[in-house]
Amino acid sequence: MCLLVALLVACNGAAAPTAPPPAPSPPPVEVELAVSPPVRVVFLGDSLTAGLGLAAEEAYPAQLGRAWREAGLAVEVVNAGVSGDTTAGGVRRLDWLLGQKPAVVVVALGANDMLRGLPVEEIEANLRTIVRRSKEAGADVVLVGMRANPTLGPDYGAGFDGIYPRLAAELAVPLVPFLLEGVAGVPALNQPDGLHPTAAGQARLAGLVGPTVEPVVRARAPNPPPGGSP
Secondary structure (H helix, E strand, C coil): CHHHHHHHHHHHHCCCCCCCCCCCCCCCCCCCCCCCCCEEEEEEECHHHHCCCCCHHHCHHHHHHHHHHHCCCCEEEEEEECCCCCHHHHHHHHHHHHCCCCCEEEEECCHHHHHCCCCHHHHHHHHHHHHHHHHHCCCEEEEECCCCCHHHCHHHHHHHHCHHHHHHHHHCCCEECCCCCCCCCCHHHECCCCCCECHHHHHHHHHHHHHHHHHHHHHHCCCCCCCCCC
């Protein structure tokens, strides 16, 4: 009996076993997510593209850039419109522009060539050079057409107007048939000189160019959002 009591006292006085301390947590692992650069879109043009007489943000390339970004596309728009530029000037500027590594080049030149009555063959050769070299540099190209002023006569008009669809088919690039469709000759959409669009006219140009250029931009964008810009 005494032995039993002694055992009970000994058991009650012993400390309860303790759980081992938890293992230390591993240090957090920092994961760097790769961020793809924005799609660089270069608009190679003249005063119509530059938005002569307007604020920079009113030119149609800037308007398109805003619409694409609002739609969730990561884009960087470069407005390479230069007042008075010709297709020959575009060729001369090409090395510098392609050095910017554009993903998309929108070619909107030829209006000044036409107004000066330059040879159709020369205009076509320059545009062909611009498109070919841009593609060889890895860019996708969209060609934007112009139409001849009727005062230049039917022969010149037919030759000039045929340049753009012919090159688009030959070089397999998308074509905007006429940059100034619905804007040329409309006083409410042009500045007092009758040649350069107002901000509202530039918005119309964005509406003409955007549906052709945007799918090309989306094809180059990593994980583009669904749908299109308004």
